[in-house]
Amino acid sequence: MxxxxxxxxxxxxxxxxxxxxxxxxxxxxxxxxxxxxxxxRVFRTCLRILGDRAAAEDQTHEVFLRLFEQIGRFDGRSSFSTWLYRLAVNHTLNRLRRRNRRSSKLREFVRPAEAPARELPDRHVLRKEEADRVQVLLSSLSPDHRTILVLREIEGLGYAEIAEVLGVAKGTVMSRLHRARQELKRRWLQELEGIACSTKMSKRREARKA
Amino acid sequence: MSQDNSHRALCMQVERKLSPFIDGELKELERLGLERHLESCAACRRELELLTEASGLLREEGRCVPEPPPWEAVRRTLAASGKPRSIWKKWLGFDRAIAASIGLLALAGLLFAVVRGEWPPGTERTAGRVDERRVQLAGLPGLKGFLADHRAQEVDAADLDERLDFSPHVAEELPGGFRLHTAYLVHDRCSAGSCLIYRRGDELVTVVQHAPSHPMSWRSGDLVDCTVAGLACRKARGPGIEILQIEPEGRNLTLVARAGAIDSELFVRALLRR
Structure with a gap:
């Protein structure tokens, strides 16, 4: 190491x-x-896509075990890092899909408990770390959008390399990235609005108390 | 009015190019045109600002590097699995040409044995029944449709574990003398799985794993008795479904099975060839 x-x-x-x-x-x-x-890099990618540290650690091990099993198929036509990103992204997305399927199945059978009376979140607690906030934002996106943003913004891959990792055309990368950024912006603005709204409400409450 | 419309249309075009503009992936002429538009359009400038800021959030996050898990755990897993393949891989890695020649010779030998009806050993296959499988599948329209829908690919059962994310339970023989006949790798747009066909004389039992659309599910350790052609349970790594008993009943077969641990799904279909 x-x-x-x-x-x-x-x-x-x-x-x-x-x-x-x-x-x-x-x-x-x-x-x-x-x-x-x-x-x-593999761990960071897994973590950002899965949004769960324990699962990402497990997935990182899984990816390297797969690497060892499948390295015979690496023929050097792409760079090794591209090949590895492809392996990591494919397996991580598979894991995410399985997890989503499981949770949707569970939702079918398990009746959700009565939601507790909603309290205004203490934003100093909820947003104590910028990193957590961004991860929540990222996790709210679809797996495809999340993946492409992770590869571009966090891993810094170029369009051609992303196309190779995802097995799509460069034009698809461009349009998917455009939609992903639009979605990210929309969620981010919603979040900012939420913060502004809760601040306004707490100020009003304080004023009432006074 | 028409000027407004044409400006709006131009803004929509520009909006699509903002993302590659941020990434420096626009061609020179496109970039210049976009910059010219941005000088005169406050709305597009604002849009660019927002997109850049939202993307910047992720880039900052990228700088917070989490500690990856230690190498030791991977090494332990590899040591525990005791990969025998490393020996022959080392040997194969010695000379690809030799490896390819040996592979070709082995393939030729295998083809020769198949043509003579001597392989695989222990099956009832004979030279005169080469298309037997196709004939049987033609008599099972449901299964045929399933295989077509899921882009089935015939594989060696031993390879299934390599090719899938989970380890399917591939038993060579089921209770009642049903022997493994054909193994398929099946997949659709978002899932992959296996389809195993077992045979006893004219009777076929098909075990399809990982069929996410089926509504039923079993709990781990459940005993299930079924006479219908579709059942589902969930399965984890290692043995998934254990079929305890198989009895013909009319056009169907009655299965008594025990579900394994819970993870991915397993779909069991019992069919009697007619």
């Missing part, structure tokens, strides 16, 4: 290729090297 993090990028590429070959030969130390380079 430390081997990768302390090596400059230009030296990492040949080392990475050697690690891929070792991994293809079934050597675990090759996988360990790749884990050192990519675990952070």
């Amino acid at each position: 430390s081997e990768a993090s302390s090596t400059p990028r230009e030296n990492v590429v040949p080392l990475e290729q050697a690690a891929v070959r070792r991994c293809q030969g079934g050597e675990i130390d090759g996988l360990e090297f790749l884990y050192g380079i990519y675990a952070e």
Whole structure:
């Protein structure tokens, strides 16, 4: 792990290729090297798509186990990172779909409990961390929109690379990203309106008390 | 009025280009045209500002790097699974040309054995019954439709685990002497699963896993007795459904089965060939 993090990028590429070959030969130390380079990116991607730290940790392990199983299929036509992102995104979306299906099934059978009287959220508690707020915002988007925004905004991938990861045309990336950003903006504005509204209400209550 | 309309139409066009503009993915001419429009249109400038700000939120979030889980857990899992493939992978990695030649030779040998009716061992397949499976499926319209709808692909049962996200329970033989006949990988737009066909003489039992549209579900450990052609239970990694008893009843078969642990779905269909 430390081997990768302390090596400059230009030296990492040949080392990475050697690690891929070792991994293809079934050597675990090759996988360990790749884990050192990519675990952070894979984990971040899984976390942002799934929105749950424990699930993302589990998913990161799963992705690297899959990598070890399927590395024989990597033929070097795309860059290794693109191939790995593709593996990670596909498996993470599958997991998300399974989870969504399960929760929708549960909703069919389990009658929701009576909702408690709704209190105005203490926004200092709810929004104590910007990161949490953004994750909530991201989780409110559809899986497709979430994924494309994670790849573009958080992972910083270009349109061509995103197209390769998602297996779609570059034009599709452009239009999907446009719709995803529109949706993100809409949710964000809604959230801002909600904050403004609750602030106004609490001020009114305070004024009444006074 | 018409000037207003044309301006609005232009704004709509511009709006679609704001996203690639933010990412620097516009061609030079498009970018210049858009910049010119932005100079004169406050609404589009505002839209750009909002989109940039919303995207900026995510970029900031990207900088907060969470700690990835430790490597040790992956290593432990790999050590526990004791992958035998690493040995032959190492060998295959030695020379791809040799590996390809051996693969071709093995394939040729296999084809020869299939043509002579000597493979797979232990089945009733003979040279004169090559299209037997097609004939049987033609007699099962429901199953045929299901396979067509789910883009079924015949696979080696041993490969199913490799190809799916969960480990399907692939028993070589079911109670009552039903032997595994064909394994299919099935998938539609949002799910994948397997379809296993078991055979005893003229009778077929089809076990379809991961059919998300079916409304029923079993609880883990439930005993289920069914005579209809569709049932569903849920399944986890490892053995999913355990079929305890199979009895013919009219055109259907009665299954007594036990559901496994709960995770993904399992759909059991019992059909009698006629």
